[in-house]
Amino acid sequence: MTVGDRIKKIRELFQITSNEFAELTGIHPVTIRKYETNKMKPSNEHIEKMCESLHLPRMIFEGIPEQYTNYNYTGDFFQQLFLMLNNNTLTFHSKNDTQAEHITLNPLLDNYLTLTINGSEVALNDVNIQLKYDRLKPVDVHHFMSYIKKTEAISDNDEQSKDYIDNASLELMLIGHSWQDYMKGMGTLEERDADLQKILDNGGTFFDYIDQLEGPESLKNKLREAYCEARIEEYIKPLLDPYPIHGSYDEKDNWAKKKVNLVQKYKKDHPDYLQEIIQEEIDKRK
DSSP states (O other), rough: OOOHHHHHHHHHHTTHHHHHHHHHHOHHHHHHHHHHHHHSOHHHHHHHHHHHHHHHOOHHHOOOEEEEETTHHHHHHHHHHHHHTTTTTTEEOOSSOOOOOOEEOOOGGGGGGGETTTTTEEEGOOOOOOOOOGSSSSSHHHHHHHHHHHHOOOOTTTTHHHHHHHHHHHHHHTTTTHHHHTTTOOHHHHHHHHHHHHHHHTTOOHHHHHHHHSSSSHHHHHHHHHHHHHHHHHHGGGGGGOOOSSSSSHHHHHHHHHHHOOOOHHHOOTTHHHHHHHHHHHHOOO
């Protein structure tokens, strides 16, 4: 079904004429008829006018968009999280004097969904959801908390905060994604996992897997660096207090900054950390 077909079908379902639809949207009736007969494709501006005048989302006119969501990627989780926060399916509640930071479901969903735990029904507005910040990199925690804080305080004319929010959300939604993965014959995530496992089963290391990749050397270096940072984060874990999951924004931000600083200090104190970690991997496989 084309966009024009959808416009005509929506108008008929609402039982309004082309002229009435044109009056509601402010779009010339001749243009409406051209859209409905697929002689013209609606502009983004006109789609927005239709959405605003009828209080409908774009997908009603354009169809459900294809969404390549793979929750193995942290970025894909954030894509869906931001969508649900922006359309009020979820609401983020910052920490206050009586409650810890948490996410709640829109209570109107109780009209359509039933949540049952161990045979007992639970009202959706009684459900509190918390993010596993300790599973995220410190920089990603910082981006998310900054996104939330600026989103809560933003004003209509605060262009600087709007730019920050856009940039922070893009950083988060792209976690785990790289265009090189799809351009250099490196295969899907499942294929890469299988290739890595074969190398590990034969006594190799993650670095051996990186060496045999067909991607550019710059990408291989980024993969080596990312792996080393993950290992270093394990080394410095004893120097960190437990993540303040119920703490304030500043407590979480300070924890994330401390973790980043400890990782950087480790690199400075161990200038040959890459070779050391590679050797450690080789020794483990002997």
